[in-house]
Amino acid sequence: MIRNLWGPAEVADYLGVPVGTIYQWRTRGYGPLGRRVGKHVRYKPTDVEAWFESQAEGVV
Known part of the structure; x- marks a missing residue:
């Protein structure tokens, strides 16, 4: 079962940006994978969480 999809506002809230x-990020090809649903961009929460976990640990 798929959880509800997130819009950019939910992703920003989750990541604190x-x-x-x-x-x-989307225009630069960076950040979590988003998919177009009509004219909207939606994100699977698991993709956002996986992207976050794949980032280097610590602050540069």
């Missing part, structure tokens, strides 16, 4: 950052 501004919504604009999510849009910038």
Whole structure:
């Protein structure tokens, strides 16, 4: 069973970044994998969590 999909605002809230950052990442090919659903971008929570876990630990 698939959990509810997230929009950019939910992803930003989860990651603690501004919504604009999510849009910038998407245009630069960075960040979690998002999929277009009509004119909207939606994210699977498991993809966002996996992307986060794949990032280097610690602060650079």
